[in-house]
């Protein structure tokens with residue numbers, strides 16, 4: 001997978017050389033290049049932003065600089081002012097996705113990470129300040145580029161750099177050959193259609209200070225261990241993320257799942273669980 005990141009702080013992405021993502025680059029599984037947006041400016045101040053049209057606080061990233069940068073990275077031939085040339089997208093653009101982190105966009109989920117792990121090339125554009133001119137994604141979308149905007153959660157960051165790091169980690173760990181143990185991906189929270197939070201994990205010793213591992217996990221009865229963990233996952237999800245319980249497909253729940261959910265106050269007689277009256 002080829003990854004390009006555009007930012008006014010490209011050094012921010014030096015950390016991607018560490019850990020598993022660093023190893024994946026050494027192995028040739030991914031190639032990551034971080035570019036400085038200011039390299040595409042022409043003025044002495046290397047300015048990338050300007051005041052918002054219509055007024056308001058802060059600064060907005062200018063479309064011209066992003067345009068020159070993205071035309072080059074995506075191989076899009078610029079269509080000038082009033083141009084109706086919309087056939088400029090690159091030949092290999094069909095496996096390229098252009099992604100802008102944006103706190104006002106739809107939430108980035110595991111489903112998006114899984115889908116994007118199949119792309120051949122990802123180009124991330126990090127906004128700073130109050131955001132970027134809305135015509136940038138609009139323009140490239142109109143030229144046939146697959147453009148996405150995502151938020152990583154309901155809180156505000158100073159720029160897209162951290163959000164890009166988060167999305168990149170979620171996407172690249174799903175690449176075949178990235179993880180030492182691919183099974184650990186299958187069992188995780190949010191994988192598959194019926195997502196639950198994970199059950200608690202323990203290692204040895206069975207008694208640490210005052211706190212013991214639950215007896216069932218030490219008994220060696222795999223059926224009982226499965227049920228214990230499944231019930232714990234249902235209980236924790238019900239308490240912490242009831243929205244995930246409401247999204248479950250009741251048809252995919254077994255009898256014991258239903259019994260546990262009913263005991264937790266859920267009505268499981270319809271397509272999806274609802275709070276029992």
Ligand code: 6GU
Pocket residue numbers: 100101102103150151152153154155156157158159160163
């Ligand atoms: Cl993608 N960008 C910024 N600046 N803040 C955020 C975000 C993105 N997602 C959540 N907060």
